[in-house]
Amino acid sequence: MRLKDKVAIITGSTSGMGRATAELFAREGAKVVVTGRNEERAQEVVGKIKSEGFEATYVIADMLNLDSLKKIVDTAVNNYGTVDILFNNAGLLSVAPIEKLTLDEWERVFKVNVTAPLYLTQLVVPIMNAKGKGVIINTSSVAGAHAHHGNAAYVSSKHAIAGLTKSMAWELGPEIRVNAILPGAIMTAMVDSVGGEAAVKHLIEGSPLKKAGQPEEIARAALFLCTDDSSFVTGQLIRVDGGIDI
Numbered sequence: 001m002r003l004k005d006k007v008a009i010i011t012g013s014t015s016g017m018g019r020a021t022a023e024l025f026a027r028e029g030a031k032v033v034v035t036g037r038n039e040e041r042a043q044e045v046v047g048k049i050k051s052e053g054f055e056a057t058y059v060i061a062d063m064l065n066l067d068s069l070k071k072i073v074d075t076a077v078n079n080y081g082t083v084d085i086l087f088n089n090a091g092l093l094s095v096a097p098i099e100k101l102t103l104d105e106w107e108r109v110f111k112v113n114v115t116a117p118l119y120l121t122q123l124v125v126p127i128m129n130a131k132g133k134g135v136i137i138n139t140s141s142v143a144g145a146h147a148h149h150g151n152a153a154y155v156s157s158k159h160a161i162a163g164l165t166k167s168m169a170w171e172l173g174p175e176i177r178v179n180a181i182l183p184g185a186i187m188t189a190m191v192d193s194v195g196g197e198a199a200v201k202h203l204i205e206g207s208p209l210k211k212a213g214q215p216e217e218i219a220r221a222a223l224f225l226c227t228d229d230s231s232f233v234t235g236q237l238i239r240v241d242g243g244i245d246i
């Protein structure tokens with residue numbers, strides 16, 4: 001029970017790596033606030049956690065609607081009394097060449113991948129500061145370290161959240177530790193939406209581990225970043241990617 005009685009908000013936890021993290025954190029004793037737009041899947045995640053005897057609740061909120069994000073933090077405080085962990089995991093993938101990329105699309109991607117994490121951080125910081133302790137994890141990507149062809153908005157947003165992570169670590173320490181996870185190819189609905197394993201074959205073949213990652217492998221990295229095992233780790237961009245681009 002490495003997160004006993006901790007309260008964790010995990011955005012984008014109706015699916016993929018957010019869901020795997022919600023389930024792992026609950027099994028480790030955390031009270032988890034699950035969020036996403038899809039109520040059926042949110043209910044399913046919370047139902048599974050509760051059926052195993054652990055604690056979770058859900059809030060339906062769209063990262064594009066910043067006003068709805070207050071509801072997430074309010075629910076954590078009203079139901080569980082505080083917030084110890086914020087995992088900014090929800091993300092929007094965008095595939096469009098620069099000539100065809102609309103400014104609307106650019107703004108949507110930045111809103112979900114950068115602005116919403118910033119705003120949620122602003123909402124939880126006073127709570128964490130009052131306790132003198134807190135942990136924030138942002139989700140960048142290997143696309144936050146290298147550019148790939150045809151997804152400039154996504155690449156730029158994931159570079160931005162990596163930079164924001166370092167600024168947050170400087171400004172929010174010593175009370176709050178802030179790190180980012182940079183996943184490689186992880187088998188989730190996001191990868192399925194662009195062609196599944198075949199679409200990331202080049203990443204798998206170009207990596208020492210020669211395989212795609214599973215959502216649970218991100219969840220375990222997130223767990224490390226939320227416990228005192230990582231008490232001297234902040235401002236870091238932690239790649240969990242099977243070693244691609246080394």
Ligand SMILES: NC(=O)c1ccc[n+]([C@@H]2O[C@H](COP(=O)([O-])OP(=O)(O)OC[C@H]3O[C@@H](n4cnc5c(N)ncnc54)[C@H](OP(=O)(O)O)[C@@H]3O)[C@@H](O)[C@H]2O)c1
Nearest residue numbers: 012014015016017036037038062063090091141186188190
């Ligand atoms: N999979 C990969 O290979 C990979 C690689 C690098 C980085 N990442 C990053 O990892 C994170 C998790 O992705 P994943 O692969 O686990 O994808 P996923 O299975 O598609 O899950 C994405 C989650 O984000 C939520 N979400 C998306 N747009 C949202 C919005 N506008 N408002 C609220 N919630 C929203 C979705 O919830 P609803 O559908 O319920 O709204 C879902 O729970 C993302 O930040 C992604 O960019 C993924």
